[in-house]
Amino acid sequence: MLKKLLKQPNFYFAVGIVIMAVLFYSSSQTYAQQSQVGTIHRLLVDEPLKEQLAGIRFSYAGKEQSVAAIGYVKFVEFFIRKGAHFFTYFVMGGSFCIGLYLKMKHFWWGGFFAWLAATGYAGMDEFHQQLTGGRTPLFEDVMLDSAGALTAVLIILIVLLLRKKRLR
Numbered sequence: 001m002l003k004k005l006l007k008q009p010n011f012y013f014a015v016g017i018v019i020m021a022v023l024f025y026s027s028s029q030t031y032a033q034q035s036q037v038g039t040i041h042r043l044l045v046d047e048p049l050k051e052q053l054a055g056i057r058f059s060y061a062g063k064e065q066s067v068a069a070i071g072y073v074k075f076v077e078f079f080i081r082k083g084a085h086f087f088t089y090f091v092m093g094g095s096f097c098i099g100l101y102l103k104m105k106h107f108w109w110g111g112f113f114a115w116l117a118a119t120g121y122a123g124m125d126e127f128h129q130q131l132t133g134g135r136t137p138l139f140e141d142v143m144l145d146s147a148g149a150l151t152a153v154l155i156i157l158i159v160l161l162l163r164k165k166r167l168r
Contacts (some may be wrong), residue, residue: 012099019092020121027125028136036080041073061140085141086148093118095150097156109158111153118149 026034050072057066060078067075093114122145126137133160 007102009099009102012095016092016095016099016117019088019095023121023125024089024128025127027135028132030057030132032134035055036077037073040076040080044073044076047072050065059135061138082141082144085144086151089118089122089145091147092121094152094156097153100154101160107157111157114147115149119146122146122149 040045048065053072053075054067056075057064057068059065060082063069065075065078070078096114097107097111097115100105100114104110119142122142125145126139129135131135
């Protein structure tokens with residue numbers, strides 16, 4: 001049953017659409033509603049790896065990101081939030097890529113359109129955040145989301161090419 005389901009393009013399209021719905025809901029919430037600062041503070045009360053993290057400093061969207069600039073807990077939350085951006089679009093792009101490949105049997109076009117759809121949705125999602133109070137839409141987040149989708153598409157395309165080469 002599971003093997004049969006995994007061969008159905010609509011299963012992968014459904015996964016991508018569920019991700020889109022979760023992202024839409026998430027973008028409808030303010031930062032205060034989404035913030036995990038309290039939870040992180042409780043879980044990491046001893047501030048593990050603080051000394052190692054203190055040496056990391058970079059700019060994201062024109063703001064310095066470092067333990068010194070924003071504090072330990074918000075620095076950890078920054079990586080969790082950006083990791084969630086990358087991972088959700090990785091899953092969305094990968095799902096659409098597999099679904100389109102199963103439907104079209106042409107992995108180059110399927111990969112391109114999957115990446116394009118995920119990147120387009122990332123742009124619309126950031127626009128949606130602009131309409132939500134207490135949120136800041138960032139072009140950098142669109143690029144991060146696009147990189148997540150592109151990473152999944154490239155991994156899938158490489159696996160498909162290797163599999164095709166092995167079958168010859």
